[in-house]
Amino acid sequence: MPSGTLSRRPITVIGTLCPGAIAPLTVKVPCCRLPTLMPIQLHLEHRLLQIPRPTQSLAKAAASRYTMRFQFNNQLAQTQLAYTPSGTLDLPENVLRYMLTCFSEQLVYQPLEEMQYYFHYNTGAFLDPGYPPLFYARQNRKLVTPNKSAVAGIGEAVAGFLAQRLYKCRTLARPNHDYPDIVMDDGTATFLVESKATVGPIAELAKTLDEELPRMIAYASVCLELDARPAVGLLVGTALQSDTNYYCCITEIRV
Amino acid sequence: MRITVTSSKAFILNSLEEQTVALLRQGKQGISPTIEFGLAELVRQEMRSLARQGMAGCGEEELLEQSIRQACDALQARVWARDMRFDFAPYIPGLQNSLQFPAKEIAELSRTHLDAVQHGRVPQLSRVNGSAAIPYEIFEVGNWRISYGLMARPLVDQFDLELVQDSNYYKLQGEWFPFVLNRKEMEFVLNEDGTVFVTIVKFSSDYALTALGRLFRVCEQVFREASKS
Numbered sequence: 001m002p003s004g005t006l007s008r009r010p011i012t013v014i015g016t017l018c019p020g021a022i023a024p025l026t027v028k029v030p031c032c033r034l035p036t037l038m039p040i041q042l043h044l045e046h047r048l049l050q051i052p053r054p055t056q057s058l059a060k061a062a063a064s065r066y067t068m069r070f071q072f073n074n075q076l077a078q079t080q081l082a083y084t085p086s087g088t089l090d091l092p093e094n095v096l097r098y099m100l101t102c103f104s105e106q107l108v109y110q111p112l113e114e115m116q117y118y119f120h121y122n123t124g125a126f127l128d129p130g131y132p133p134l135f136y137a138r139q140n141r142k143l144v145t146p147n148k149s150a151v152a153g154i155g156e157a158v159a160g161f162l163a164q165r166l167y168k169c170r171t172l173a174r175p176n177h178d179y180p181d182i183v184m185d186d187g188t189a190t191f192l193v194e195s196k197a198t199v200g201p202i203a204e205l206a207k208t209l210d211e212e213l214p215r216m217i218a219y220a221s222v223c224l225e226l227d228a229r230p231a232v233g234l235l236v237g238t239a240l241q242s243d244t245n246y247y248c249c250i251t252e253i254r255v
Numbered sequence: 256m257r258i259t260v261t262s263s264k265a266f267i268l269n270s271l272e273e274q275t276v277a278l279l280r281q282g283k284q285g286i287s288p289t290i291e292f293g294l295a296e297l298v299r300q301e302m303r304s305l306a307r308q309g310m311a312g313c314g315e316e317e318l319l320e321q322s323i324r325q326a327c328d329a330l331q332a333r334v335w336a337r338d339m340r341f342d343f344a345p346y347i348p349g350l351q352n353s354l355q356f357p358a359k360e361i362a363e364l365s366r367t368h369l370d371a372v373q374h375g376r377v378p379q380l381s382r383v384n385g386s387a388a389i390p391y392e393i394f395e396v397g398n399w400r401i402s403y404g405l406m407a408r409p410l411v412d413q414f415d416l417e418l419v420q421d422s423n424y425y426k427l428q429g430e431w432f433p434f435v436l437n438r439k440e441m442e443f444v445l446n447e448d449g450t451v452f453v454t455i456v457k458f459s460s461d462y463a464l465t466a467l468g469r470l471f472r473v474c475e476q477v478f479r480e481a482s483k484s
Contacts (some may be wrong), residue, residue, distance in 0.1 A: 092435055097456075098452045098454070099433070101452075164431050165430070165432070165433075170272055172293050174296065175292060178353070227287050227289045228289075231289070
């Protein structure tokens, strides 16, 4: 229950509950002092990759044949691959909840609470009385890991949010368990948005995004040949560092 | 700030219409991946809409076929209106293949939902209509045991929205969608399709009532200045 004093101040709402009702509906609501929610801070890093034709062709080969990846990585190394810090963006928790509804393809209940529970465990608080005593009975090298669906779902929600906010895109399609995660449209280009999320180190996330490059470049190149408009690949990686701090690496690929 | 807001379906149709016409003018052959994505999304939305109307009782194959027909017909009508012809037939086998399992899932959900409503396991969706310049409805997302949130949904496909930074009722946050309309620390999310959502999960029933009242006021403010475009 929210704390604070309650005062009763009636408001009048004009509406109809069913067709034909003509009386105004009066709803009396109490005023409650609301709990304050901290926004989630997104720490952003960005890189833009302009991919020439020969590299696009190598990417298609590398997407099909693993041994071509060496050639592809050599070619790509000639491009500037480092990320540039791009400031921070506040993401209110309630917005993230709604973004989960719009963009997550995971059937997971309350993923934010799942992650809060996991980060709370990581503080060592479970050593205190009242907490379950079983999670630290680790066997071999197994780590206690969070709900993978929750992590993935949050990553997809953050990717959709950033594509909307930063690129003013709208959702064209949400391919079901297909590639990419989200297809968006800003009126001039198609945005292919793929999300990766982790609770691990940012360096590992950056490595995962690099491994995704051949597939995304290849697909963007195919869209350039077959579509009426150009395609932009957006690889959005989210590393959940705590329940209020996420690091996002955005790779923008233009062919 | 004046922004044109379109429903999801209208946006997808508009985008596909433009891209189809552009493809015809450019003379490009082959299956366009973006048109295929957009058509699949339209078919999914049609399936969901038909399933809510109880149509899924006839089977998943009929659900899928009818949804594909409706989506392609809607887009074809747009293209014809511009005196052009586009052959969507090559896209249909791909749609049938990729959407056969979602069709099965949606049909199954429709049957179980109908059964659940008939046996009183889920409440009938009750809606309240607002009275601003743009008609809208408000409904609860959830069931008797838990409410996830309240949603306001405009009942027109396209309209122009006038958003002010500091209205006399809410404070606008964000440079683009999703905007946040903040009223005394209660956050209402205004999304690209014109829906306004407030989460009420984890909070008390008093909070839910407060949220409902404020959602009405926010919608009356936001949609009062809007105009149909």
